Amino acid sequence: MEGLDILIHLFRDYTLRNVLLGALILGGISGVLGALALLRRQSLLGDTISHAALPGIALAFLFSGSKSSLILLTGAALSGWLATLFMLQVVRSSRIKDDTALGLVLSVFFGFGLVLLTFIQKRPDAAQAGLDKFLFGQAATLMAEDVRIMAILSGLVFAVVLLLWKEFKVFLFDTGFAESLGFPTRRLDVLLLSMLVITIVIGLQTVGVVLMSAMVVAPAAAARQWTHRLERMVLLSGAFGMIAGVVGSLASSVVPRLPTGPTIVVVATILVLFSLLFAPARGILWNWFMQKRNQKEIHVQIALLTLLELAEHHHDFRHQHSLQVIQAALPRNTHLKRTLQELRERGWVDEPRKGYLSLTPAGVEAARKFRQSREGKA
Amino acid sequence: MNILQLEIQLVAVVVAIACALPGTFLVLRKMAMMSDAISHSILFGIVVAFFYTHDLSSPLLVLAATATGLLTALFVELLYKSRRVGEDAAIGLVFPFLFSIGVILISRYAGNIHLDTDAVLLGEIAFTPFERLTIGGLDWGPKALYVMGGILLLNILFIGALYKELKLATFDPALAAALGFSPAWIHYLLMGLVSLTAVGAFDAVGSILVVALMIGPPAAAYLLTDRLSHMxxxxxxxxxxxxxxxxxxxxxxxxxxxxxxxxxxxxxFVLVYLLAPERGVLALYRRRQQQRLETAVTMLLVHIRSHQHRTEAEDECHIDHLYSHLKWDPQYTRRIIQHCQKEGWLYLKDDLLYLTEKGKAHIQQVAE
Known part of the structure; x- marks a missing residue:
């Protein structure tokens, strides 16, 4: 089958269309909110919220007896929200640090959720498949109705981000300044957290409790490498999230027995790795390459200036210097051979006799320019 | 209580202690979330080793899982040290990735073998007594008890032998480095120990609740004491x-x-958080109330001292409009005055307030 045919076929398939749309929405909104959370240094909050959603899901099922996504997700959001507020309160009012509070709330809420799950499993109407999917996510069970809910919720969250863009921007970069401007920072903080809770709840059904945390970290961490501007970072992060969602769910539908959630996470992580290595200005390999280039340029300049000084010493710009003399005059670690080769390629140096080098008129001119600019700087 | 119940509880107690010891250092070193990261990513090591040995009880599994835990710590540190992502984001990147690969490997290649993610994530301590240790035809009890007992012993030995070093590297890493023992070594030893403990415990309690056992008890203890040994x-x-x-x-x-x-x-934890004698929310609230009362009393007494027996006393020390001079709420003012009268620091004459001898002595003492 041709690639296009596969795509058309995929989009005609009801399940697959839901999965793709769901992953797209989920990736986009978790990318956007994740970028804000990353700058607030709350990347791991997503982990805690998603685990803490479990008792809410279980309680919602126990009380309502319904497996409707909307009811279960409301329960999930409520308990995720309570867990977050409790965690923040503990950090504010005691000597317990963020990391400890996060780990504690995460595991205790999850444990309590397990206790509730065992109750559910004992009930005769325990179609636990409906709840199990929240642990690891079962993208294949997404219904058109679920996708609609996801779309509405993430639309709302995105609208709030747009509406309060200026406020969030100031708040994220300088909380103290935001406070001095009279912004209600406490309320902004809670609002941001609440939106993060909604985002995570949106993703639970697709990628599950354990992996949802990665979806708010990875796209944001990747986007951070490419830009210093918040607008671009948020949009890029959303785009990375969407790419991860779509590529991951496509791959898992084409390759047999490739689970959707983990595949999406792996794609997102690959995006991070790529960005860490190759992003302009921040990428590790990019920096390494630039450093090498600068180093080479500096070596060339040093060699050229040394040759000029030697020539001036002899009152003859075309003086032929033997290689040994040049080597002795140059500082060590200047990669002599490579540097002289580069000088020759630029036409600044020629070799009138074997083993002897001399500056060309162009070389003299270039050397003088370097010297001037150096003296100008000094 | 039958023997089965006793055995389950014994395993649980040993697991809990084994987790709490390294957990204490995680909490103190602000690395609590590393336990979450490690307990998830060891799945990867277990799966890889399982494909190699096809035996769930092989010691190689423990080795591979511990190595994966160390690898997690190393990746997190490399990412963080590259200064391109924050420490929390580094943790949040590494463990979901390794965990995902583990899950993918399981569902791709181990479809019909007994190794499912539920078991790793959730564990089941009630099943531990069914795997027995038998030597020479004799039943020596649940195998998990011996495995976890060994890990517990190792934890105790490690902490005992390196107590001084751990303490210094935890509370003052710069001094530790200056004195010549590397905090990095301590860090990776501790991470290795956390990994090993998590591997041993996940069978019984699952990887997410390992976090509860590692972080919960030390977090509560941290609110109760300032001494490492007590903690x-x-x-x-x-x-x-x-x-x-x-x-x-x-x-x-x-x-x-x-x-x-x-x-x-x-x-x-919630009880300790609310009721801890010095750092509990209740104790803090009481202390704040006490301090507010003391400040108010001092203000009132100083006010009376500087105005009594003077011409303005008619106005400044009058019980009915005293509050307006102190800019307090009238009812609050009455409560503070009553408190001072009960303590015998103030007395009332013709609606004016005066310091008693005791009151003078008290304010003298406070002012000094």
Whole structure:
């Protein structure tokens, strides 16, 4: 089958269309909110919220007896929200640090959720498949109705981000300044957290409790490498999230027995790795390459200036210097051979006799320019 | 209580203590979330080793999983040290990735072998007594007891042998480095220990509740003491309380044992958080009230001292409009005055307030 045919076929398939749309929405909104959370240094909050959603899901099922996504997700959001507020309160009012509070709330809420799950499993109407999917996510069970809910919720969250863009921007970069401007920072903080809770709840059904945390970290961490501007970072992060969602769910539908959630996470992580290595200005390999280039340029300049000084010493710009003399005059670690080769390629140096080098008129001119600019700087 | 119940509780107690000891250092070193990261990513090591040995009880699994834990710590540090992502984001990137690969490997290649993610994530301590250690035809008890007992012993030996070093590297890493022992070594030894403990414990309680056992008891203990040795003992004690309490809660409710253990630990933490003698929310509230009262009393007494027996006393010390001079609420002012009268610091004459001798002595003492 041709690639296009596969795509058309995929989009005609009801399940697959839901999965793709769901992953797209989920990736986009978790990318956007994740970028804000990353700058607030709350990347791991997503982990805690998603685990803490479990008792809410279980309680919602126990009380309502319904497996409707909307009811279960409301329960999930409520308990995720309570867990977050409790965690923040503990950090504010005691000597317990963020990391400890996060780990504690995460595991205790999850444990309590397990206790509730065992109750559910004992009930005769325990179609636990409906709840199990929240642990690891079962993208294949997404219904058109679920996708609609996801779309509405993430639309709302995105609208709030747009509406309060200026406020969030100031708040994220300088909380103290935001406070001095009279912004209600406490309320902004809670609002941001609440939106993060909604985002995570949106993703639970697709990628599950354990992996949802990665979806708010990875796209944001990747986007951070490419830009210093918040607008671009948020949009890029959303785009990375969407790419991860779509590529991951496509791959898992084409390759047999490739689970959707983990595949999406792996794609997102690959995006991070790529960005860490190759992003302009921040990428590790990019920096390494630039450093090498600068180093080479500096070596060339040093060699050229040394040759000029030697020539001036002899009152003859075309003086032929033997290689040994040049080597002795140059500082060590200047990669002599490579540097002289580069000088020759630029036409600044020629070799009138074997083993002897001399500056060309162009070389003299270039050397003088370097010297001037150096003296100008000094 | 039958022998089976006793054995389950014994395993639970040993697991809880083994987790609480390294957990104490994680909490103090602000690395609590590393336990979450490691306990998830060891899945990868277990799966890879399992494909190699095809034996779930092979010691190679433990080795590979511990190595994966160390690898997690190393990746997190490399990412963080590259200064391109924050420490929390580094953790949040590494473990979901390794965990995902583990899950993918399982569902791709181990479809019909007994190794499912539920078991790793959730564990089941009630099954531990069914795997027995038999030597020479004799039944020596549940195997998990010996495995976890060994890990517990290792933890105790490690902490005992390196107590001074751990303490210094935890509270003053710069001094530790200056004195010549590398905090990096201590860090990776500790991470190795956390990994090993998590591997041993996930069988019983699952990888998520390992976090509850590692972080919960030390977090509560941290609010109760300032001494490292006390904190270690208290953590272990709270862990034991959580494991036995959790077992019986699960028994009564007929629910998940590991989940109940985490729930009890959560309840213990909330109680400590509210009621701890010095750092509890209640104690802090009381102390703040006490300080506010003392400040108000001092203000009132100083006010009276500087105005009594003077011409303006008619106005400044009058019980009915005193509050307007102090800019207090009238009712609050009356309460403070009553308090001072009860203590015998003030007396009332013709609606004017005066300091008693005792009051003078008191304000003298406070002012100094």
């Amino acid at each position: 270690l003992l208290l953590s272990a004690g709270i862990g034991v309380l959580g494991s036995i309490g959790g077992y019986w809660l699960a028994h009564v409710l007929n629910a998940s044992i590991a989940g109940s253990m985490a729930t009890i630990i959560g309840i213990v």
